Amino acid sequence: MDSPTKITVQIGGHNSRADIPHDLPLRKWLYSWLLDPNIPNNYQKDLDSWISSLIVLNLFVLLFEHVPAMYEPYKHWFHLFDMFSVGIFTLEYLTRLCLAAEDEEFKESKYPYLRYLISPFAIIDLLSVMPFYLQAIISIDLRMLRFLRLLRILKLFRVLIPAYREFSIANQGRTFRQKIHALVFPSDYGGSLQGIFDTFIVVWVIVSVLAVVLESVFAIHYILNIQFIILDTVAVTVFTMEYCMRIYSCVEEPGFEKAILGRLKQAKTSASMIDFLAILPFFLEVFLHHLFDLRFFRVFRLLRLLKLTRYTGATSTLTTVIAREWPVLAASAFIMLLMVVLTASLGYLFEHDAQPEKFENIPQSIYWAVITLASVGYGDISPITPMGRIMTIILALLGIGIFAIPAALLSSAFTDQLRIERETLKNALYDMLADGIISADEADIVNREAKRLHLSEEEVQRLIEKAKYDRELKDDIAGLPLHKIAAKPEHAVEHFKTLLSQIKQLGIMTDTEKFEYAAVNDARLSAKEFGLWKFINKL
Numbered sequence: 001m002d003s004p005t006k007i008t009v010q011i012g013g014h015n016s017r018a019d020i021p022h023d024l025p026l027r028k029w030l031y032s033w034l035l036d037p038n039i040p041n042n043y044q045k046d047l048d049s050w051i052s053s054l055i056v057l058n059l060f061v062l063l064f065e066h067v068p069a070m071y072e073p074y075k076h077w078f079h080l081f082d083m084f085s086v087g088i089f090t091l092e093y094l095t096r097l098c099l100a101a102e103d104e105e106f107k108e109s110k111y112p113y114l115r116y117l118i119s120p121f122a123i124i125d126l127l128s129v130m131p132f133y134l135q136a137i138i139s140i141d142l143r144m145l146r147f148l149r150l151l152r153i154l155k156l157f158r159v160l161i162p163a164y165r166e167f168s169i170a171n172q173g174r175t176f177r178q179k180i181h182a183l184v185f186p187s188d189y190g191g192s193l194q195g196i197f198d199t200f201i202v203v204w205v206i207v208s209v210l211a212v213v214l215e216s217v218f219a220i221h222y223i224l225n226i227q228f229i230i231l232d233t234v235a236v237t238v239f240t241m242e243y244c245m246r247i248y249s250c251v252e253e254p255g256f257e258k259a260i261l262g263r264l265k266q267a268k269t270s271a272s273m274i275d276f277l278a279i280l281p282f283f284l285e286v287f288l289h290h291l292f293d294l295r296f297f298r299v300f301r302l303l304r305l306l307k308l309t310r311y312t313g314a315t316s317t318l319t320t321v322i323a324r325e326w327p328v329l330a331a332s333a334f335i336m337l338l339m340v341v342l343t344a345s346l347g348y349l350f351e352h353d354a355q356p357e358k359f360e361n362i363p364q365s366i367y368w369a370v371i372t373l374a375s376v377g378y379g380d381i382s383p384i385t386p387m388g389r390i391m392t393i394i395l396a397l398l399g400i401g402i403f404a405i406p407a408a409l410l411s412s413a414f415t416d417q418l419r420i421e422r423e424t425l426k427n428a429l430y431d432m433l434a435d436g437i438i439s440a441d442e443a444d445i446v447n448r449e450a451k452r453l454h455l456s457e458e459e460v461q462r463l464i465e466k467a468k469y470d471r472e473l474k475d476d477i478a479g480l481p482l483h484k485i486a487a488k489p490e491h492a493v494e495h496f497k498t499l500l501s502q503i504k505q506l507g508i509m510t511d512t513e514k515f516e517y518a519a520v521n522d523a524r525l526s527a528k529e530f531g532l533w534k535f536i537n538k539l
Contacts, residue, residue: 020032020033020039020042027098027099027101027102028102030095030099031099031102031103034047034095034099035047035095035096035099035102035103036102037162047092048158048159051088051089051092051155051158052155052156052159054085054088054089055152055153055155055156056203058085058152059150059152059153061078061081061082062150063227064078065078067223067224067227069223070223070224082132083132085152086129086132089125089128089129089152089155090129092125093122093125093126093129096116096122096125097113097116097117097122100112100113100115100116101113103116105119106119121157121158124151124154124155124157124158125155127151127154128151128152128154128155131151159196160193160196162192163191163192163193163196164193166191166192166193167179167182167183167189167190167191167192167193167194170182170188170189170190170191171189174189177248177249177251177252178249178252180245180248180249181249181250181252181253182194183197183245184197184242184245184246184249185246185249185250185252185253200238201238201239201242201307202308204235204238204239205304205305205307205308206308207231207235208231208232208235208301208304209301209302209304209305211228211231211232211235212301212302212304213302214228215228232282232301233282235304236279236282236283239275239278239279239304239307240279242275243272243275243276243279246266246272246275247263247266247267247272248263250262250263250266251263253266271309271310274303274306274307274309274310275307277300277303277306278301278303278304278306278307280300281300281301282301317414317417317418317421318410318414320417321410321413321414321417322410324413324417325409325410325413328409329406329409329410332405332406332409333406335402335405336373336402336403336406339369339373339398339402340366340369340370340373341362341366341369343369343372343373343391343395344362344363344365344366344368344369345362345365346391347359347365347368347369347383347388347391348361348362348365350383350385350387350388350391351365351383351384351385351388354384354385354388355383355384358381359381367381368381368382369395372392372395372396372399373395373396373398373399373402373403374399374403375396375399375400375403420508421449422455422463423504423508424508425446425449425450425455425463426463426466426467427501427505427508428445428446428449429446429463429464429467430467430470430501432446432467433464433467433468438464446460446464470494470497470498470501500536503533503536503537504536504537507533507536507537516530519533
């Protein structure tokens with residue numbers, strides 16, 4: 001049997017770095033590593049990401065420069081940051097100029113360097129650093145200088161324009177609604193632009209939540225009051241547009257096809273409810289402020305942080321775990337509630353006469369019972385009678401176990417769910433390797449699942465090699481009759497492992513409740529056979 005062939009799947013956009021020959025001319029070697037968009041896993045995308053982040057950071061710094069209370073005490077640091085940014089942008093500009101002769105867009109020209117200098121992107125790069133050098137040569141008004149530095153935002157077009165071209169090509173002939181759907185929902189048509197859109201929303205979520213947190217600090221709010229208002233207005237505008245785009249285009253999603261019912265169904269999903277709650281406080285305060293004092297609604301803007309759950313698979317895994325373990329969790333919660341009420345009643349009985357102001361009634365004693373059982377013990381309410389202190393010791397010891405039960409259940413169930421999902425991925429890889437290769441579409445599926453399950457490249461590669469080995473071994477012995485498989489112990493062992501894997505896969509794919517009902521109530525399996533089924537699926 002041939003040894004399994006190594007099949008590489010790229011995880012999270014990064015695999016082993018590009019294999020670029022070291023004997024290339026220096027200019028071509030540098031271009032291949034830094035700027036060539038056609039070589040996967042070089043530093044081109046990383047460079048674009050870092051430059052884009054620096055541009056966005058420059059915009060925020062420019063915003064703070066308009067606040068004298070922040071700018072004047074730290075003007076030296078602002079100037080150093082500007083020098084650092086200009087140095088990076090200048091280095092980038094000179095690097096692109098020096099390597100222009102290797103760029104496919106310019107190398108066919110008679111004068112590639114001149115051709116680069118008059119290209120739109122080169123002009124934008126030059127305009128982003130020119131204001132800094134102009135102030136060193138000529139006297140220029142500071143306000144004009146700040147305005148010219150806004151031109152740095154144009155550098156983002158270097159990332160946006162290629163992504164938009166890719167998006168346009170992928171969506172040729174599609175309707176406007178389908179294009180909106182490709183932009184806001186993960187699909188085969190979104191490409192890099194959909195990833196940029198998601199990053200844009202994530203950045204605004206983080207910025208708006210930070211603004212809400214900092215706004216609660218009086219010293220900062222006093223200085224940046226107007227900036228906070230503008231920032232919140234822009235954030236709400238962005239989130240409102242995103243919400244409307246999702247509701248408008250959701251009918252392109254499977255299961256949401258109907259024009260009205262589909263959109264209502266989408267609006268009732270947890271993700272859409274979070275999106276709606278993220279913008280609701282702003283509009284309530286704008287339209288109802290003359291009727292009610294709704295300033296307390298501002299704290300609910302922190303719900304925007306929940307929008308980030310859309311971009312991680314951990315939340316869906318945790319939701320699945322809670323739904324699966326809900327009966328056990330509910331039983332645990334019932335025991336906890338029973339203990340809290342019982343101990344609160346005993347605390348009131350023993351301590352009311354000694355401390356009527358602290359153990360005034362049973363509801364007030366519930367607070368003491370909870371912090372005692374949870375082993376928090378703030379000390380603001382504590383028993384002074386002998387019986388009360390003895391009961392507190394017992395409660396504290398019981399609380400260590402009782403309050404730890406839900407955490408232990410969730411931890412165990414979460415680990416088990418990850419194991420099940422990784423086993424499912426392994427089975428999917430087993431099926432994908434039926435033709436001996438993993439196609440680009442299949443690799444994309446594996447890539448998404450690996451990111452969701454937080455698998456490293458090495459772990460995925462091991463799963464692929466194991467699935468390929470199992471597939472090749474199965475193909476090698478599948479055609480043999482059972483007595484010939486049994487004749488060779490190594491084949492018998494592998495055949496047994498294959499059968500076990502198929503039983504586990506069946507346990508994952510079938511409806512457990514219906515299977516158990518058919519097996520037990522219809523007497524299709526004996527007690528020993530059913531016990532064996534349960535035992536195998538727990539392995």
